[in-house]
Amino acid sequence: MEANVVRYYRFGEPGEVLQIETKAPLVPGPGEISVKVRARPINPSDVIPIRGAYPHRITLPAVPGYEGVGVVEAVGPGVPKQMLGKRVLPLQGDGTWQDYVTISAKFAVPVPEDIDDDTACQLYINPVTAWLICREALRLTHGDVLVVNAAGSAIGRIFAQLSPIFGYRMIALTRSDRHTSELLRLGAAFVFNGAEDSVRERILEATAGQGATAAIDSIGGPEGEKLVRCVKTDGTILSIGLLSGIPALWHEAVRGTQVRVKPFYLRQWVRNSSQEEWAAVFEHVLRLVQEKKLAMIQIGAKFELTDVKRAILAAESGIQGKVLLLS
Incomplete structure (x- = not known):
């Protein structure tokens, strides 16, 4: 055959x-x-x-x-x-x-x-990545604010749905207004156009001048680098993708700040996790899907x-x- x-x-x-x-x-x-x-x-x-x-x-x-x-x-x-x-x-x-x-x-x-x-x-790829980021990598909870670029993507929609589950507020950055109503319905607190020059000011206004707790970059390049100015003084940025095909120059973007930039590799977690940890994460994801809390x-x-x-x-x-x- x-x-x-x-x-x-x-x-x-x-x-x-x-x-x-x-x-x-x-x-x-x-x-x-x-x-x-x-x-x-x-x-x-x-x-x-x-x-x-x-x-x-x-x-x-x-x-x-x-x-x-x-x-x-x-x-x-x-x-x-x-x-x-x-x-x-x-x-x-x-x-x-x-x-x-x-x-x-x-x-x-x-x-x-x-x-x-x-x-x-x-x-697998998007739900497990988002779950691990929220629960383990960033330990997000009530009072936290997460900025996500390319938020109209499959994983951006998952972060929106996880926000009421973990308690954080999500600020979704998109390039198109066609995603706005759906992201708000899924759980995002705000949806801003990431291409606008005023996006940083809008994020500061939404966070009482503090900036976001953390940010997720799926784009790379200059779009990813913009996130440095949108998080708190000691905020964290997780780099999870390269949709632009251009690596961000993080060492230059964070110069003079205390912002931390880290990559998140799902394969690294898989390599280091036990069979019990692996099974537990899928149990959580599958339950959320069955309970219609995650689509x-x-x-x-x-x-x-x-x-x-x-x-x-x-x-x-x-x-x-x-x-x-x-x-």
């Missing part, structure tokens, strides 16, 4: 470097399972590495994709047969942009029946995995909602 695989052998524009190949699914080894992936989202964190933004992290050739949902089709020695047919999130294996992924069974997160594939395939971004379009190049064009064209790749 042949399975489709999306792979790239060099960095560059996805339309030029991505190739569709076929291979036989791997037989799972001891402690492993083979998962037939049914749906996976296209996230910026999937596409940015293809263009070469993080060459030191990627070993070529590579298969893109960090998350998805599928069904266990084979188990290796030492794995209970009861896992066969279970719907899971196949995490921490090879990239998910392929029909079959072989992973360690301990990194398979069972998906409750009342969570559909469209939601389930998005339950993933709507689906904007669906494409077959083999139509990946057209799917990426759609995802980056400004389409409303998440683009999925289906098998």
